Amino acid sequence: MVRVPLTKSERARGERLGSLLRDARGSRSMVQVAAEAGISVETLRKIETGRIPTPAFFTVVAVADAVGVSLDSLRDAVTAEAATTTLPNVS
Incomplete structure (x- = not known):
């Protein structure tokens, strides 16, 4: 199966999602959150950095x-962040 490459906006959306989840994690360690979520620390790291968009x-x-x-x-x-970054500047 061949994957269609992601668009720039899809990659940016993945980065925003990762950033939001990282911010929500707060002071908790990646190890704690990954264990609670039942995923590997590396998967959480990739999501938070946008490498898994x-x-x-x-x-x-x-x-x-x-x-x-x-x-x-x-x-x-x-969605809110995407709207503010993709709407044209109307003056």
Whole structure:
């Protein structure tokens, strides 16, 4: 199976998601959050840095639960930030 390359906006969305999850993790260690989410520390690291720009849905659910963030708030934050960075400047 050949994967279609991600667009620039899809990669940016993955970076925003990772940044939001990293911020929500706060002072907790990656090891603690990864263990609670049931994923490897390396997977969490890749998500937080945007190297996995399209993580599996259930992985996002597990990490969001582990850091106490709702999927709705993640969606809203990623969408709001995307809208502010992709809308043309109208003056």
